[in-house]
Amino acid sequence: MRRGRRTGQIVVILLVGAIAVLYALDLAGNRPGVTELAPAEVRDYQGEQLSSIADFRENSIRGPQYVNASTYTLTIDGQVENRKEYSYDALIERFPHYRKVVTLYCVEGWDVTILWEGVRVNDLLLEAGVKPGANTVIFYAEDGYSSSLPLTYIEDRDILLAYAMNDVTLPAERGFPFELVAEDRWGYKWVKWVTRIEVSDDENYRGYWESRGYANNGSIDRSFFDQG
Amino acid sequence: MVRFTYRKLISWTLLAFTLLFLINGFGITKPWLVRSLTFGLLDRALSQQIHFHLWGPFLIVLVLHISYSSGIFRR
Numbered sequence: 001m002r003r004g005r006r007t008g009q010i011v012v013i014l015l016v017g018a019i020a021v022l023y024a025l026d027l028a029g030n031r032p033g034v035t036e037l038a039p040a041e042v043r044d045y046q047g048e049q050l051s052s053i054a055d056f057r058e059n060s061i062r063g064p065q066y067v068n069a070s071t072y073t074l075t076i077d078g079q080v081e082n083r084k085e086y087s088y089d090a091l092i093e094r095f096p097h098y099r100k101v102v103t104l105y106c107v108e109g110w111d112v113t114i115l116w117e118g119v120r121v122n123d124l125l126l127e128a129g130v131k132p133g134a135n136t137v138i139f140y141a142e143d144g145y146s147s148s149l150p151l152t153y154i155e156d157r158d159i160l161l162a163y164a165m166n167d168v169t170l171p172a173e174r175g176f177p178f179e180l181v182a183e184d185r186w187g188y189k190w191v192k193w194v195t196r197i198e199v200s201d202d203e204n205y206r207g208y209w210e211s212r213g214y215a216n217n218g219s220i221d222r223s224f225f226d227q228g
Numbered sequence: 229m230v231r232f233t234y235r236k237l238i239s240w241t242l243l244a245f246t247l248l249f250l251i252n253g254f255g256i257t258k259p260w261l262v263r264s265l266t267f268g269l270l271d272r273a274l275s276q277q278i279h280f281h282l283w284g285p286f287l288i289v290l291v292l293h294i295s296y297s298s299g300i301f302r303r
Contacts, residue, residue, distance in 0.1 A: 005299075005300055005302075008295070008298075008300040009295075009300055009301065012291060012292070012295040012300060012301075015291050016288050016291055016292065019284060019287045019288050019291065020284065020288065022284070023283070023284025023285075023287075023288075024284075026284070027281070027284075057273045057276075058276070059272055059273060059276075108271055108272065108273050110273075212260065213260070
């Protein structure tokens with residue numbers, strides 16, 4: 001009886017030790033057999049200091065989505081003359097590439113300044129042909145997330161659908177294959193893992209967070225609760 | 229006077245960790261609710277960080293709790 005208890009105590013101590021070691025490894029970010037390499041990202045651009053890809057906080061609604069580039073399709077539909085579908089390669093090869101430094105401001109209080117590279121959303125809309133009367137562009141993501149922006153905002157600004165950040169292809173955590181660079185709008189407008197762009201005449205459309213109380217406008221010079 | 233025992237300490241710690249785990253879980257899936265309940269103290273990012281880092285201490289206290297309750301450490 002006494003011997004059995006002694007064995008039990010040893011097992012418990014070993015178990016606690018094993019958990020402590022695994023926990024310490026997890027905290028240190030070490031996994032056996034895996035060596036972390038720093039991504040070859042640029043950290044300054046034309047004299048401007050950039051944030052790192054690692055500076056983002058993961059706050060998506062269902063965690064990172066792992067989209068397969070070889071089966072990926074971006075659909076552009078709704079109030080357009082020609083419904084369009086592009087594969088990942090077709091989209092990148094067909095349209096001109098642009099890059100610019102834009103800061104993302106999250107409603108959680110943090111911000112990141114990144115060199116974004118992508119195609120202009122307006123170029124995609126021009127090819128699809130926007131029908132008269134359309135006033136809203138809705139972006140849908142792989143995980144079911146959505147958000148909308150006024151058509152005039154897309155037309156008047158060089159809004160990018162980014163495939164790279166700091167000269168590195170978007171990692172899955174950041175929205176591979178495409179993240180919307182909604183400059184001057186709060187982070188919840190920056191849709192990641194974009195799979196569909198719908199041109200709409202419903203200017204009252206409310207996306208995932210907008211239907212839960214966030215402002216539909218989403219402008220960073222106004223509160224994200226400001227419904228005006 | 230309440231007699232201090234390791235068993236009680238571990239039980240209460242486990243209860244605290246369990247509640248913390250639950251609150252942080254809801255802080256991730258229902259950030260609005262938890263943020264308002266904690267007066268803005270616990271936002272989604274903080275909930276996620278705590279939730280991801282709590283598993284080690286939680287498991288250790290759980291193992292100790294089961295061990296003490298099963299009488300392995302009884303004199």
